[in-house]
Amino acid sequence: MAGIITRFKDIMSSNINALLDKAEDPSKMIDQYLRNLESDLGKVKAETASVMAEEKRAKRQLDELNEQINKMQKYAEKALIAGNESDAKLFLEKKNQLLQNQQSLQQSYDIAADNAAKMRSMHDKLVKDISELNARRDQLKAKLAVAKTQEKLNKIGASVDGAKGNLSAFDKMEDKINKKLDEANAMAELNSPKKEDNIEDLMSKYDDNTTTNTEVDDELQALKNKLGL
Known part of the structure; x- marks a missing residue:
């Protein structure tokens, strides 16, 4: 039982953000994480049902024992009223025997009840966590979609910046050509006769x-x- 409780405490304290940081595809990781939780929930339910059944069994044994103790007490009183002291003594001896088992059964029931309370708490928390994560899944996927779109825009922006660099180089080439043309025109003017x-x-x-x-x-x-x- 202790091992079960420890393992599911680890499940309860698991950090989805840490898992997503390690994932190559966070979107798929979210779905896988929820599938794992659903599987764990099934195990928790089965274990919780078993522990709750143990609690009920221990409670039933304790109640039956207390009922027998009360019954022996009543029969002892009836025997005394009827004047049968020896019979009353036998009933009281039986009552004392039952009382010796009462403490042991009470301890068993207390342990079973505590275990059942812990399992129910873990079960309820796991159900709540799964419900919240299902509600957040679409939000997380939407954020991931926006992030991927931004990455594409960043790549396109880098390409545009590269194109701007090519245009700048083209402008420089055009300036050089214009300069050569101006120089050629100037030389032609120098070579022509004066007015x-x-x-x-x-x-x-x-x-x-x-x-x-x-x-x-x-x-x-x-x-x-x-x-x-």
Whole structure:
């Protein structure tokens, strides 16, 4: 009996959080933990019923003995009233024999009653714990689901951060290309003629043409005059 009580005290004091910390899949561990408790509850019920039956048996034996003691007392009184002292003495001797067993049966009953009270207490507590854990199971699973979702979001966030790093590298490449393009444009501008030089060439062109055209025109007019045109 002592071993049974010690083992189920350990069950009562077990820490579900400690079990969950060791579990690879806390959701499955919750279900397994409750299945274990249901199995333990069946054992506790069987043991409690056995101890309660022992309590009732000890109580019945004690009650029967007390009833016999009271009966011997009454018969001794009746014998004395009837004037049969020897008969009364026999009844009292039997009563004393029964009294010697009374203390032993009382002790047996007290032990059985104490054991039954402990088992009933453990049984009731286990039933209560299972009921509370069943009510909390959905809450725990919901929290686990949220935790898993958060883990996924964290992984996605890490991927996004990685993508941001790639975009940053792309921006740097674009800056380098733009810089090279600006440098090429600048070099082209340096290699092109200056506007001042172009204007001077253009002015020189018209100056020469103007002179040439005037001489030709004068010669043409002189020819016309000669010909009478």
